Amino acid sequence: MGICSSCDSTRVATAKLILQDGRLQEYPYPVKVSYVLQKNPMCFICNSDEMDFDDVVSALSDDEELQPGQLYFALPLSWLKHPLKAEEMAALAVKASSALMKSNEKCGCRQKTVSPLMFSPEEPRRKKTAAGGTGRRGKPRKFEAMLNGIPE
Numbered sequence: 482m483g484i485c486s487s488c489d490s491t492r493v494a495t496a497k498l499i500l501q502d503g504r505l506q507e508y509p510y511p512v513k514v515s516y517v518l519q520k521n522p523m524c525f526i527c528n529s530d531e532m533d534f535d536d537v538v539s540a541l542s543d544d545e546e547l548q549p550g551q552l553y554f555a556l557p558l559s560w561l562k563h564p565l566k567a568e569e570m571a572a573l574a575v576k577a578s579s580a581l582m583k584s585n586e587k588c589g590c591r592q593k594t595v596s597p598l599m600f601s602p603e604e605p606r607r608k609k610t611a612a613g614g615t616g617r618r619g620k621p622r623k624f625e626a627m628l629n630g631i632p633e
Contacts, residue, residue: 496547497581498526499573500555505580511546517555518543524555529577534567552577 495507498517501524506517514526525540529552532538538560547553554573 494549496549496551496553498547498553498555499577499580501557503576503580505584507584508547509549511548513543514541514545514547515543517547521555524557525561526553526555528553529573532565532570532573534565534570536565537562538565 493509495509496512498506498508500506500521517526518524526547527538527540532554538556540561541547541553554577
């Protein structure tokens with residue numbers, strides 16, 4: 482028997498900030514927005530939970546703290562009080578997903594993925610024979626992935 486460890490079991494919850502260039506900054510402790518803005522003066526910080534498309538994007542105040550377990554975005558000042566379009570929201574989601582995947586790769590984690598499978602159209606389903614085969618002279622069915630992997 483040996484010791485089994487996983488990076489999920491040792492990982493500390495962090496406040497995750499997605500920067501304008503797609504990089505991820507993590508803070509394992511509450512940090513004030515004013516501190517983050519010192520390094521990123523041409524942007525404002527917003528909480529991802531407070532974002533909806535066709536609704537204005539609001540900035541967190543300087544004295545608020547980024548909380549571990551939350552996801553935040555650093556957005557350009559031109560987006561302040563600007564209704565967020567569905568396309569912009571989708572682009573932010575892709576940027577966050579990419580940054581989070583890169584973060585998992587750095588720690589050596591292998592992300593679990595699920596690849597949906599579908600029967601190939603040229604291969605109709607057949608009933609199993611009494612011998613338990615597929616009814617096609619023992620040939621296995623062909624499966625084809627129709628979508629990309631989905632992180633769990």
